[in-house]
Amino acid sequence: MPKPLPLLTAAPVVRRDAARNREALLQAAAELVERCGVADLTTDAVAARAGVGKGTVFRRFGSREGLMASLLDHREQEWQASVISGPPPLGPGAPPMERLLAFGASRLRHHREQAALIEAAGSTWGENYAVLGFVALHVRMLLTQLGVHGDLGYLATALVAPLSVPVLRQQIDVGGLTEEQVIAGWTDLVRRVVGADSPA
Amino acid sequence: MPKPLPLLTAAPVVRRDAARNREALLQAAAELVERCGVADLTTDAVAARAGVGKGTVFRRFGSREGLMASLLDHREQEWQASVISGPPPLGPGAPPMERLLAFGASRLRHHREQAALIEAAGSTWGENYAVLGFVALHVRMLLTQLGVHGDLGYLATALVAPLSVPVLRQQIDVGGLTEEQVIAGWTDLVRRVVGADSPA
CATH class of the missing domain: 1.10.357 (Tetracycline Repressor; domain 2)
Structure with a gap:
């Protein structure tokens, strides 16, 4: 059997609400990319769709x-x-x-x-x-x-x-x-x- | 004979003093890269070495x-x-x-x-x-x-x-x-x- 290949490491452990916000933001971003493309995606729109403040985007993803x-x-x-x-x-x-x-x-x-x-x-x-x-x-x-x-x-x-x-x-x-x-x-x-x- | 290959286009025509500043800045940048590497190169140092104001760097090269x-x-x-x-x-x-x-x-x-x-x-x-x-x-x-x-x-x-x-x-x-x-x-x-x- 070949050796297992290295996978991307999972996200670090975060508090439960932080993790929930993270998932909501990723889901919102995926939906907006699907609908409007990457170029027009703003962090404001992602935060609004996920129902969180804009600051949460930067706390969870940096940029x-x-x-x-x-x-x-x-x-x-x-x-x-x-x-x-x-x-x-x-x-x-x-x-x-x-x-x-x-x-x-x-x-x-x-x-x-x-x-x-x-x-x-x-x-x-x-x-x-x-x-x-x-x-x-x-x-x-x-x-x-x-x-x-x-x-x-x-x-x-x-x-x-x-x-x-x-x-x-x-x-x-x-x-x-x-x-x-x-x-x-x-x-x-x-x-x-x-x-x-x-x-x- | 093979067709000639496309070369990088030459710099656009600029006024003579602008061209002279451009050459001086390129020469200064090359010398500083040679001496200190790219990471430590500042536009201030290049301008000073070329004997021109810092604004000239941005007028000639944009950034x-x-x-x-x-x-x-x-x-x-x-x-x-x-x-x-x-x-x-x-x-x-x-x-x-x-x-x-x-x-x-x-x-x-x-x-x-x-x-x-x-x-x-x-x-x-x-x-x-x-x-x-x-x-x-x-x-x-x-x-x-x-x-x-x-x-x-x-x-x-x-x-x-x-x-x-x-x-x-x-x-x-x-x-x-x-x-x-x-x-x-x-x-x-x-x-x-x-x-x-x-x-x-």
Whole structure:
């Protein structure tokens, strides 16, 4: 059995009413993002919808960026859970090459859906090493199962790098590729990297 | 002959004294970065060293970030010139695989040397599409010369992505790889991508 991968750490223990306010604010922020997008989200509107004072937003999350980062953490945990224990081919049970290709397509869609939120959360979240560590370890485990030789830690980070939000913006929003072309390109990249050792 | 690659655009035309102040401020900033590093650089110190008022820094560069970005532009232009017309194997004259591997090692060293400046310049510079466009077109040209088939635009951006500052920080500063290990890893990645079409 592969080792369990590091998950994002849970929020620190807080008093019960503080925790309740935190959940209410995250729920309100999620609903407002869903309805109006990230750009128009104000902490005033989130506080009003959650029925708390504006000061509570800053006590619980530090800043608007911190609120966005917490909302992202929640979605990242859901996505990680689908990798660890969701249905195949993203989750366990499919052959490793199928899992790897499903990972790439799923990571791309997740990043495209969360791109505005990731940018609003700032560089602190975008370069979150707990998140990067999880995806790199997952890819490394699959490369091991595929019998790839070489510096698998390096190859894993190199395969994950083109799935980052800034690169996807460059390829899709600036370069005019479709999501399907990017997935096809990444699939080709993976087959070249893996195929050098074990034609798949 | 390959098409000329897009260069960073030159600074807009400014009055002669404004241009002189601009050059003096860039020179002062470069000297202070060299001596004290980026973190301790203040616009006050740059203005004092250049012999101009502090307001001139903001009139010429908009902000501290803008000054850092202009300093970077200057170094990026020098680096691009070494790719376009410098000595081989980075410049023209070497076989395409040698040029590609020299590009990766040189880009890594350039990004490591400029990392603090790139971070100080903020996301505006780090995701500068003129810069990304130059490196991606250069790699694409070399992949064409190497006879690689497939979506070369995609493969070029995928090969450039692991050379970005955040990925290098993750690999070297967090993951503990040496620069030599990263260069070896990137070389292996390139050989896998190119070798699938034409064993090199």
